[in-house]
Amino acid sequence: MKLEGLADKVAVVTGAAGVLGRAVADRLWSEGARVVAVDIDRAGLERHFGDRRERLECVDANLVEEAEVEALVRAVLSTQGGVDFLVNVAGGELKPSRAYPDVVESRGMHPIESIDWLTFQRTLAINLTSAFLCCRAFVPHLKARGSGRIINFASFATRHGSIHVGAHYAAAKGGIIGLTKTLALELAPYQITVNAIAPGLIPHGPIRSPALQATVDRIPLGRVGTPEDIASVVAVLCSTAGSYTTGITLDVNGGLYLAP
Ligand SMILES: NC(=O)c1ccc[n+]([C@@H]2O[C@H](COP(=O)([O-])OP(=O)(O)OC[C@H]3O[C@@H](n4cnc5c(N)ncnc54)[C@H](O)[C@@H]3O)[C@@H](O)[C@H]2O)c1
Secondary structure, eight states: OOOTTOTTOEEEEESTTSHHHHHHHHHHHHTTOEEEEEESOHHHHHHHHTTOOTTEEEEEOOTTSHHHHHHHHHHHHHHHSSOSEEEEOOOSSOOOOSSOTTOOOOOSOOOGGGOOHHHHHHHHIIIIIHHHHHHHHHHHHHHHHTOEEEEEEOOHHHHTOOTTTOHHHHHHHHHHHHHHHHHHHHHGGGTEEEEEEEEOOOOSSOOOOHHHHHHHHTOTTSSOOOHHHHHHHHHHHHSGGGTTOOSOEEEESTTSSOOO
16 A cells, blocks of 8 residues: 555656665655756766666756755756655765765774864765755755655764764754754744654665674664665655654664654
């Protein structure tokens, strides 16, 4: 049975070439939504969505650039005529991309003394500025529809604290929670709900680090999360069933962190 309220709605999903973003785009699409899959990784979008044409459009955009976000909005309005859901998944760890080609991926711990100014600024940009710019640019068009959903991506690292990802990333995701609560209040009169999801551990591949394995061993539900675990919560929030839920950060983490 399909969720109510998703068929033919226009969903803009950022970070859609990534592990969680593509699961979110797939789920909303399979519920009947019209999906605009956005990412800076054009090849990744093509790889995943390339042969699917019906109700799906891919847009290559660097979401830390105001002009590219404005161009994205114009593209969505011209092809879809409006927007109903904005799901800001883009972010994660810094990787080389068109935005920052000189980035050197750094694995392992990130003690604060090792986080240089540029890394801090860029981590904030992909995780927080991108969501801010997309919200600012799409809100007038959500208002025009008289209803809508915004879903932002925070993290377990902010809700609980985590020594695995570094203070720069946790700080950026902390900003997401503030953005979410304030927009929830600001947009409630327009029947637009604004929530955040704080995923726990959703691995991109096999877990090799003993420190990370120790975290997995502490998950009360006894397993790591899957991208589909996250996508299903996004789908419910976007559906009619989500219409009275706003301003919250949902911890989707198998019980690893229980909010007070
Ligand atoms: N995987 C997890 O365990 C986990 C846990 C907590 C939070 N999160 C959050 O969930 C979201 C998705 O994570 P993921 O695991 O799918 O990561 P991912 O790296 O697979 O996907 C992130 C996507 O964002 C895109 N992106 C980065 N910078 C961009 C820019 N400037 N413009 C447009 N797109 C850009 C990347 O190209 C990538 O496709 C992120 O916000 C991440 O911080 C993930």
